[in-house]
Amino acid sequence: MVDRDDVHEAVEQLPVSELDAALRYLRFLSYESQEEELIDAQTVSKLDNAVAEGGDAVPLEEIKRRFGL
Numbered sequence: 768m769v770d771r772d773d774v775h776e777a778v779e780q781l782p783v784s785e786l787d788a789a790l791r792y793l794r795f796l797s798y799e800s801q802e803e804e805l806i807d808a809q810t811v812s813k814l815d816n817a818v819a820e821g822g823d824a825v826p827l828e829e830i831k832r833r834f835g836l
Contacts (some may be wrong), residue, residue, distance in 0.1 A: 781789055
């Protein structure tokens with residue numbers, strides 16, 4: 768069984784370059800238990816179009832390069 772100390776230890780071992788991503792993910796996990804925000808029709812349409820387009824997977828490093836991260 769994993770406890771908070773295990774999670775804290777794993778975070779301490781992360782490279783500094785990954786802390787932002789780790790924090791976003793932990794906040795995402797926390798958000799799951801909260802009330803969900805409604806998505807407007809325009810956003811739903813954009814998401815549906817993106818899913819319909821499909822396409823190839825893009826490696827994380829390529830995404831970081833494209834967005835200057």
